[in-house]
Amino acid sequence: MDKWRDRLVELKLNMDKRGVLVPIEENKDIPFGIKRVFYIYGVPESGYRGNHAHVDSKQAIFCVSGSFILDVDGDKYYMINNGIGVYVDAGEHVILNRFTKDAVCLVFVSNYYSEEDYITKEAWYGETITDSISASETAT
Numbered sequence: 001m002d003k004w005r006d007r008l009v010e011l012k013l014n015m016d017k018r019g020v021l022v023p024i025e026e027n028k029d030i031p032f033g034i035k036r037v038f039y040i041y042g043v044p045e046s047g048y049r050g051n052h053a054h055v056d057s058k059q060a061i062f063c064v065s066g067s068f069i070l071d072v073d074g075d076k077y078y079m080i081n082n083g084i085g086v087y088v089d090a091g092e093h094v095i096l097n098r099f100t101k102d103a104v105c106l107v108f109v110s111n112y113y114s115e116e117d118y119i120t121k122e123a124w125y126g127e128t129i130t131d132s133i134s135a136s137e138t139a140t
Contacts, residue, residue: 007075008085009029024108035110036113039064039107049097054090059109062085063085064105065104
């Protein structure tokens with residue numbers, strides 16, 4: 001089994017002279033029912049997002065503009081706007097960093113928001129946010 005390839009979620013890009021249309025359907029393009037969608041933008045180049053896992057929620061994470069690095073339990077993905085996202089299972093720790101100025105991250109989630117669903121790395125492993133980001137930065 002190829003863990004990198006098995007984690008990828010590839011969307012169909014419908015391109016013609018009018019531009020690109022990317023349809024997204026739950027349980028078809030996204031491998032779960034979608035309860036929540038959010039996007040992230042305007043993150044400073046030295047900033048980060050995430051640094052947590054979820055108890056029950058699954059996610060599919062895409063870059064729709066610019067680029068950023070997605071770290072899932074230590075596996076790093078260079079995210080660009082190419083229709084390929086990354087599936088993140090419940091319990092997997094995620095850090096997003098190295099955002100370009102024009103980066104936009106789009107996330108599909110299997111559950112509605114619940115504060116109880118979040119597991120911070122500090123609570124889980126006893127590490128601080130700074131420790132996690134430093135480890136992520138030095139590993140690339």
